[in-house]
Amino acid sequence: MEKLKAEVREKGLKYHIITYGCQMNMHESEKIAGILESIGYMPADSKEDADFILFNTCCVRENAEQKTFGNVGRIKKLKQANKELLVSVCGCMMQQESAAKKLMETFPFVDIVFGTHNLYELPEMILACKSGTGRIYSAPETEELHDDVPQKRAEGPLASVNIMYGCNNFCSYCIVPYVRGRERSRSAEDVISEVSGLVSAGYREVMLLGQNVNSYDGGINFARLLGRICEETDIPRIRFMTSHPKDLSDELIEVVAAYPQICRHIHLPVQSGSSRILQEMNRKYTRETYISLVKKIRRKIPGIAVTTDIIVGFPGETEADFEDTLSLVGELRFDSAFTFVYSPRSGTRAAEMPDQVEEAVQTERIMKLVALQNKITEERNREYEGKTVEVLVEGTSTRNPGHVCGRTSTSKMVNFEGSGALIGSFVNVKITQGKKTTLFGTLAEEET
Ligand code: SF4
Structure with a gap:
């Protein structure tokens, strides 16, 4: 491994990751970036500038798969121009043997293919590939957790924290349980210590991630985990995603109500308003129980x-x-x-x-x-028009130079005139206009 690190540093090798799919995948790409930087790779400005291009794939929808195939195919030219270029495809789609096989047959220039359970083995796979082993395909079906890997988080005040992996629900339309395996929860101590570390590093909001956070079981249940994070860390804001309606308990509702740090937003996929279709989907709740849950x-x-x-x-x-x-x-x-x-x-x-x-x-x-x-x-x-809301400023507006944007606790995106120096601050904004995707307003006062 030391030889690989020396080579990467000596040649100044760079990586570029292309990510498809959900927040879980985005966060896994942060881990891949962390692993690559731990062995000396630097981020490239673009795929054209990279020595290692990695596609982190999604298979939840068919068009995501088609997009991946199209985009991987376009890398061929870069590979022809640079024989040293390494190309890897990983993630959910590659955890399916048939998709991985098809990809490897279609694109012989792809060097490393791996699944959802073994990204921690990436340095060994690069080493083996560079040592002349040939193409690598590795997608084991382990249920073990290997969460202790370096992470290179996106810039800004927000951070994601995995609290669990996999899913036991087998909704009849969903591929996730087949590619991410059964539920495994991280221990509460690990999660709390990661959140504490993020607070020390300056993050202001964490998103707790899991396919169904309501069935978290890391020694305590999810409601208690949230309560402990609120009690034992100074994180100003906590969000979580995703909640399965069948597992959302009264205890969780009480905890969210009790702690203002927990954002006033819940994402609760209903999928259909027909009890008959919900049964066919194997969702295990009815239209009526869902409606009364939301009302409660x-x-x-x-x-x-x-x-x-x-x-x-x-x-x-x-x-x-x-x-x-x-x-x-x-x-x-x-x-x-x-x-x-x-x-x-x-x-x-x-x-x-x-x-x-x-x-x-x-x-x-x-x-x-x-x-x-x-x-x-x-x-x-x-x-929201005429109301003043608290916003955590996340970044500068892409459309309006001189404007910044951030979210309310209720997850509304707010855009207002302000300087980049506000990024990471909580500010009060008076809303002047509510549009379909964004609220617009003016800064009411400095940091709250
Ligand atoms: S709970 Fe979500 S991830 Fe699990 S099977 Fe159902 S839709 Fe898929």
């Missing part, structure tokens, strides 16, 4: 924002089922929703179901749903 959360935590995920066109979804989804959205008036057209993933139960819904019908339905949700989101955001 809003009653106990006034002002909380609730967002959701919705799938349209699940196999067998009738017009009446879809109307149930529209009426649920109309009744609960989510702050926002990620809406998806159902995409069959091979290996899942739903992919084998009869009555797959025609594309034209799916398109028509999603357009109706998006129009409804957009209207509600804009109306909800307009309710």
Whole structure:
């Protein structure tokens, strides 16, 4: 390994990571960057400037896979121009043997392919590849946790912390349990000590990540973990994602209500408003239990924002089922929703179901749903006009030089005139305009 480090440093080798998919993948790319920098690699400005290009893939939707294949294919020219260039593809898609095989057959110039469980072995894989072993494919199905790896976090006041990996739920449309394995939770002590370290390093907000944080079991349950983080660290803000409605307990609602550091936002994927479709999806709650859960959360935590995920066109979804989804959205008036057209993933139960819904019908339905949700989101955001909200400033606005942006506790993006010196500060902003994706305002006073 020392020889590899010496070579990397001597040649000034650089890496470039291209990440697809969810926040979990984004955070894993921070770990990959940390591992690469621990052996001497430096970040490249672009893939053209890199000696090691790495694709961290997602397989949750079919189009993410197609995009990966297209983008990996375009690297061929760079590889032809630079024989020393290393190319690696990793992550969820590569944890599926058939996808990994197809990728390796299609792109013989890809050097290293690995899955979701063994990124900590990356230095050994690079070493083996450079020592002439040839192409490497390694995607073991271990359930062990190897979380103690260096991390290179994105700049700014926000940090992600994995509290658990994998999923036991097997929703019938979802590939995640097959590529990320069964649930494994980190110990509460490890999580708390990571959050304390982040506070010392200047981070102001942490996002606790897990496929279903509500089933966390690291010696204590998730509600107690949140309570302990609030009691034992000075982190000003905590978010978490994702919550499965079937596991969201009264105890968790009480804890969120009790600690102001826990953000007033909950992302609670409903997926469908039809109890029949929810059963087919194996979600283990009904329309009625979901609606009463959201109402209870809003009653106990006034002002909380609730967002959701919705799938349209699940196999067998009738017009009446879809109307149930529209009426649920109309009744609960989510702050926002990620809406998806159902995409069959091979290996899942739903992919084998009869009555797959025609594309034209799916398109028509999603357009109706998006129009409804957009209207509600804009109306909800307009309710902020005239109010003063606390914002954690995250960065400068990409569209407006001289403006900065950040989020409220309710996860609303706010844009206002201000200098980059405010990044990392909590400020009060008076909202002048609420639009569909952003609130606009003016700085009300200096740091709170
Ligand atoms: S809870 Fe369901 S949708 Fe979420 S990761 Fe697990 S199986 Fe997939």
